[in-house]
Amino acid sequence: MVQFVDTLVERTFPRIRRRPLVAYPIAIVIFLIAAALRAALSPWLPPSLPFLTFFIAALLTTLVAGTGPGLLVVAASLLHAWHFFFAHQSDAMSIVSLGMFAFLAGSIVAVVHLLNRKVEGLLDERARNEAMLQDSAMGELQLEQLNVELRHRLKNTFAVIGGLVSQSARFSTDIVSFASALSGRLAAMGTAMDLVATRNFTGASLTELVADTLKPLVPPGRSRVEIKGPETMVPGDVASALGLTLHELGTNAIKYGAWSNERGSVSVTWQIEKLDEEEVRFELDWQERGGPVVTAPERRGLGTTLIDSGFPSATVERSFTPDGVHCRIAAVIKQTTTRRTRRPR
Known part of the structure; x- marks a missing residue:
């Protein structure tokens, strides 16, 4: 077959x-x-x-x-x-x-x-x-x-x-x-595919993936988004799943969260911990601040499903606090060691 x-x-x-x-x-x-x-x-x-x-x-x-x-x-x-x-x-x-x-x-x-x-x-x-x-x-x-x-x-x-x-x-x-x-969702997947394809399908730059996925969603104004974390490469399947997850989080922030008003902001940070020569522990935090009071959704739509279970083998924790939505994604992923090259702009 x-x-x-x-x-x-x-x-x-x-x-x-x-x-x-x-x-x-x-x-x-x-x-x-x-x-x-x-x-x-x-x-x-x-x-x-x-x-x-x-x-x-x-x-x-x-x-x-x-x-x-x-x-x-x-x-x-x-x-x-x-x-x-x-x-x-x-x-x-x-x-x-x-x-x-x-x-x-x-x-x-x-x-x-x-x-x-x-x-x-x-x-x-x-x-x-x-x-x-x-x-x-x-x-x-x-x-x-x-x-x-x-x-x-x-x-x-x-x-x-x-x-x-x-x-x-x-x-x-x-x-x-x-x-x-x-x-x-097609645009988010296309962004991740483009980043992976430019490196012969070996992986994608995590910094570029986060920035390029959120760029069309961030409202105009100063300090609406903060992106911070060590430069690393993630495998292609992880890049596609993470791109869809970030797109859904950003879309929800525009509809209901920190980007739905004139002063809210979003912070996206991550940490990498090396476990051995082949695997690393990856943790990403999405934190919204300054938006309206948010509550947990009454029903599970496709967006919620993509956030909670779209990332393979990851633990996803979401909380709805007075400060805004906080989402934490943790997973053990294969380490991509391909030397990084600058993408043409």
Whole structure:
């Protein structure tokens, strides 16, 4: 099974993407299946979420057939939804719903397009390594590690995207809230992926991860955020999970916490304790101050779930004090020893 998946990702899908006469018919077939599924599921799906199967269609089409066919599915989905769901109600909400779908589906196509480029880049790099190091035992070991990391990264990334789409739909009551939640989570995941990919998937700078994830969320003004901790590298899977967690904490701070007024601030600090040559103990503190009085949420939404259990093998403690939300994340993680290089700006 693993060999079959590897063959699809490494050989079959790239060949299809290079042959438009094959790629576009595949896109049409995927769209027709998505439309048929949406029609079959109509009795169970709320009218406010008419695009659920088309998100998955755009994701699969871009993965299998490429960016152009993926955009074709997005366009066909817009026309289909307009004809069958919104033609009889040409109001502002219909326009907003169609626009949100176009934006989110385009974001999914863009993320998968970047992933396809990264995959093909890794495959090209592997081919070059095979040519240069085919007679070296060390070269064979490096190639195997690259293959393992490639498979691991692809499976994790597409699993996370699929989970975010389905879970965001589950916890959303309308297309606007669904669009807002999904776009923010895709952006946070994209930030972590970019930081990891620039270092050949070996890890991400923790300082850059925290700063880049929170930068779009911090309100204007002085001293609204403090970021402090020792420079270190974290593995790719930890970076993705931590990026989503920080995004959810920042979003909650804007809605209910320290960033919801003109004077509140957030402090993000962390400590690293070396346990042995391979593992370190990581502790991160998120502390809000100067915001309104906060209380524990009455129900668990997807954001709460991502904060409390989105970080693998971590202990998460949250408290709601008069000073603001305090969240402490502690975990034992693998140490990344890759030498740090400056990212281009």
